Amino acid sequence: MLTSHNGSSLVVDRLCDQARGQNTAISCFYFVFAARKQQSATSVLGSLVKQMVSAMERIPEGISRAFQDQKTTIGGFKPQLVDIVKMIQAITTSQLTFICIDAIDEYTRVKRLRFLDSLKEILQQSPGTRIFVTGRPHIRTEAESRIAGQVATISVSSIRGDITRYIRFRLAHDETPDAMDENLKADIPEQIPENMSEMCA
Numbered sequence: 647m648l649t650s651h652n653g654s655s656l657v658v659d660r661l662c663d664q665a666r667g668q669n670t671a672i673s674c675f676y677f678v679f680a681a682r683k684q685q686s687a688t689s690v691l692g693s694l695v696k697q698m699v700s701a702m703e704r705i706p707e708g709i710s711r712a713f714q715d716q717k718t719t720i721g722g723f724k725p726q727l728v729d730i731v732k733m734i735q736a737i738t739t740s741q742l743t744f745i746c747i748d749a750i751d752e753y754t755r756v757k758r759l760r761f762l763d764s765l766k767e768i769l770q771q772s773p774g775t776r777i778f779v780t781g782r783p784h785i786r787t788e789a790e791s792r793i794a795g796q797v798a799t800i801s802v803s804s805i806r807g808d809i810t811r812y813i814r815f816r817l818a819h820d821e822t823p824d825a826m827d828e829n830l831k832a833d834i835p836e837q838i839p840e841n842m843s844e845m846c847a
Contacts, residue, residue: 682757
């Protein structure tokens with residue numbers, strides 16, 4: 647697991663570059679803290695299904711039939727979590743699939759555990775699926791326990807020198823250099839890396 651939104655964006659970009667012309671599906675979801683109460687496992691996985699289907703030349707019959715079945719139910723209920731998991735399994739059995747989930751630690755714990763259980767179900771039925779998840783270190787135990795034997799973790803932490811160099815580069819190329827005085831410019835490369843180190847500890 648990684649700890650940065652930029653890191654996951656780089657992974658998605660790289661996968662998209664390599665997938666051109668290949669029978670490969672790529673879908674991603676970025677968790678947002680402010681929307682954590684509205685984001686259910688069903689809605690998140692539903693978003694992934696939409697991304698996968700929109701990139702397909704032909705929608706698998708099982709997926710099409712599932713949506714048609716939902717339309718005929720009383721009140722037109724939306725697909726349930728178990729239905730969406732089956733849809734993803736149907737899609738991923740026919741092609742190599744990468745699912746990228748960013749900032750899963752922003753998700754509420756109860757919903758996060760249910761979501762991880764759903765990912766485990768997908769992996770059990772879809773050996774050609776690869777799931778990339780980023781989050782802070784405290785969720786590692788949850789991921790390893792829920793997806794036992796199918797997860798590898800990578801710890802990534804900020805290096806103060808790299809952060810300082812990046813900030814100084816950005817300040818040197820600021821399009822509005824008059825927006826701050828020299829004292830503030832000097833403080834920023836010192837204060838931000840220190841706070842970043844505390845966050846990643």
